[in-house]
Amino acid sequence: MRLLTLLRRRLGWKLFLAHLVIVLIGVTVLATTAEYHAPSALAKHIAQMRAILGDDPALVADLHDNFLAAVHEVLLFAAGAAIVAAVIVSTFTARRIVAPVRAMMEASQRIAAGDYRERVRVTSEDELGTLAQAFNRMAETLERTEQRRLELIGNVAHELRTPLSSIKSIMEGLIDGVLPPEPATFLDVQREVARLQRLVQDLEELSRAEAGQIALHRQYVSLADLIRSAAARLEPQFEDKSVNLHLVLPEDLPKVWVDPSRVTQVLLNLMGNALQYTSPGGTVWVRARVQEDEAVVEVQDTGIGISPEHLPHIFERFYRVDKSRSRAGGGSGIGLTIAKHLVKAHDGRIWAESLGPGQGSTFTFTIPLSSSSNPA
Numbered sequence: 001m002r003l004l005t006l007l008r009r010r011l012g013w014k015l016f017l018a019h020l021v022i023v024l025i026g027v028t029v030l031a032t033t034a035e036y037h038a039p040s041a042l043a044k045h046i047a048q049m050r051a052i053l054g055d056d057p058a059l060v061a062d063l064h065d066n067f068l069a070a071v072h073e074v075l076l077f078a079a080g081a082a083i084v085a086a087v088i089v090s091t092f093t094a095r096r097i098v099a100p101v102r103a104m105m106e107a108s109q110r111i112a113a114g115d116y117r118e119r120v121r122v123t124s125e126d127e128l129g130t131l132a133q134a135f136n137r138m139a140e141t142l143e144r145t146e147q148r149r150l151e152l153i154g155n156v157a158h159e160l161r162t163p164l165s166s167i168k169s170i171m172e173g174l175i176d177g178v179l180p181p182e183p184a185t186f187l188d189v190q191r192e193v194a195r196l197q198r199l200v201q202d203l204e205e206l207s208r209a210e211a212g213q214i215a216l217h218r219q220y221v222s223l224a225d226l227i228r229s230a231a232a233r234l235e236p237q238f239e240d241k242s243v244n245l246h247l248v249l250p251e252d253l254p255k256v257w258v259d260p261s262r263v264t265q266v267l268l269n270l271m272g273n274a275l276q277y278t279s280p281g282g283t284v285w286v287r288a289r290v291q292e293d294e295a296v297v298e299v300q301d302t303g304i305g306i307s308p309e310h311l312p313h314i315f316e317r318f319y320r321v322d323k324s325r326s327r328a329g330g331g332s333g334i335g336l337t338i339a340k341h342l343v344k345a346h347d348g349r350i351w352a353e354s355l356g357p358g359q360g361s362t363f364t365f366t367i368p369l370s371s372s373s374n375p376a
């Protein structure tokens, strides 16, 4: 019973048994063949030796028996030696195979227990080595995911703290009578609440986007129309801030196979940023064109620009070049992250360019025209 359990549970024992079975089969085949052939081979040799031995039947029979006994003895000895050799070799190879598997097993248990830095040593180039590499890659991804999760919690807590403490201090002022209960005070509270609401909305959107759960309701729509209506929605804000908005849309801009509300969201995001980070008197251009098999949309501004060290990070969630400036505009640093996910969901690309601070920025995204799902 115990042996059976051991065999079922231990790879090393299984390998050992497999080796043993192979050796036993080999020995059996060898012995059977020898048993079968030995008498006739002996008879043939004895017949050839008859000239020397003479014709004594007792001597021939004796010789025959002794030879056979010798063959048996040799076979028995050889079988024993073969089994001993098999045991030694199998112990060695089983250990070589089992050791890395066991190392991976132990590492996976430590990872499951929360130690994400755990890695295994890659000792070979065979399938086990490949498995170890795949294991390490998985562990790395888990570690990164865990890091991002912790970061996210920290960021969200941080974002919640500012509006909440403003509301708290306003309320305390009201209770203590330091602040007058007048519309301006209430508007301050309302502004902070609106900021919290926007943050929660953005977070919801972000979590859906990062889980890859953005449902696209694609339609065949005019890209120029999408841009024009997004511009119309932001027109009042551009006028308020005295920033010029120019659309450069060629006549022959094709229709695209997209989710109109999602593309509009990307446009509003980029144009909203352009407006937010451009001083009064500045200009924002929105250009669209077809390049190879993509529609390319460009939002260029004459705003504050982005220095090269920040450029690679601005699509990361919660990343803001100037936190106070962004927050004053109601930004939480999630807008571009969501835009990136939305563009990716459409199989497009999005990137930013800027010559540096004060030189303006250009945000560009593409939508494939020859997408497999495009009916045109």
Ligand SMILES: Nc1ncnc2c1ncn2[C@@H]1O[C@H](COP(=O)(O)OP(=O)(O)O)[C@@H](O)[C@H]1O
Binding pocket: 273, 274, 275, 277, 301, 303, 304, 305, 306, 314, 319, 320, 321, 322, 326, 327, 330, 331, 332, 333, 334, 335, 336, 337, 360, 361
């Ligand atoms: N048009 C732009 N000009 C300069 N900086 C920009 C522009 N758009 C985005 N950024 C920078 O990228 C950061 C991330 O943008 P975004 O994700 O929209 O967050 P935010 O909520 O701060 O606007 C911003 O905080 C800002 O520093």
Ligand SMILES: [Mg+2]
Binding pocket: 269, 272, 273, 331, 333, 335, 336
């Ligand atoms: Mg923004």
